[in-house]
Amino acid sequence: MSGKVLPERANVNLPKSVVLKILPGRAIPEGSVVVVAVICSQISIVVHSREEIADLQALAHECEGMCRMIVDCLGFLLTCGYDIEVTQVSSAGGLHVVYGVKPADFRPIPYSDENIQSVFERLLTVPRDYQLQYRRALADYREAIRSHEDTAFFCYRVVEDLRQVFVVDEQGKEAQTWNRLWEALPVAEDTRAYVKDIIRPLATGNRHGGGSSISHELRLEMLEKTSKIIAAFVDWARMPKAAPTA
Incomplete structure (x- = not known):
């Protein structure tokens, strides 16, 4: 498996390779050994296992989490905000997968070649009064896409970002802002x-340092x-005179 540390121009190098032994309860077979090396910001991950690993998607997610922890340790030591990207994974059996920037076969917002520009412009033209919360929601959704382990956490953060638009009184009850959110947005x-x-219980576990692994299907859902x-929210925000009510 290979990838890179971002930004590449940082020229990140690990002092030596990191060797991890896999414990029970992971997608990678128990007893496997994972070797992670970073040279000139290029990541190399080699998994030594006695068993064939057929689920390369799960393998990539597991290894990405391990590698992210290693690079985060280095970033913490050097006070640098590094990021990582897994670009491809290969199996001993010859299977080879190159990863993109989104989950495969996933397009929740429908668009076509004919209307993609108008859909994009609609997303761009959220009124200024709501842009702070909207930008935060988009940023958290980006992280939900990128981080398999923390998808629930960031998805719930998205909804909480948008809920802030409906906070009328800082001393008011949180339940009231949730009611305003759901009353305003045309969601089923x-x-x-x-x-x-579903999302909130999983996000709460992540937020408090716990959490559990989720399937690829649940993540897409x-x-x-x-x-x-x-x-x-975009539809609501673009409506004439849209404003939260007390």
């Missing part, structure tokens, strides 16, 4: 319930539900 009842019953909430 099952989407609201999904945020409360959370991203899809969250994207629909963002799209609904």
Whole structure:
């Protein structure tokens, strides 16, 4: 598996390779050994396993998390905000996957070649009064896409970012702002319930240092539900005289 430390111009080097032994409960078979090296900002990850690993998607997510921790340790030591990107993974059996910047076969916001410009312009033209919360929501959604381990955490952050638009009284009850959010946005009842019953419990675990692994299918489901909430917010924000009510 290979990748890079960003920004590449930082020319990051690990003093030596890091060797990790895999414990039970991971996607990588127990007893496997993972060797991570970073030379001139180029990442090399080699997994030594007695078993064939068929799920390269899960393998990539596991290794990305390990590598991110290693680079974050170096960034903490040097006070540098490094990021990483896994670009490709290969198996001993000859299977080879090159990764892009989004989950495969995932397009929650429908568009075509004919209307992509108008859809993009619609997303860009959110009124100034709501842009701070909107920018934060988009930033958190970006991280939800990028971070498999923390998808739930960032998806819930997206909704909380947008909820801040509906805070009328800082001393008011949080439940009231949730009610204003859901009353204003044209989202289905099952989407609201999904945020409360699925995303929120997983996000709470992440937020408090816990959490559990999620399947690729559940991750895509959370991203899809969250994207629909963002799209609904854009529709609401662009409505004439849209404003939160007490």
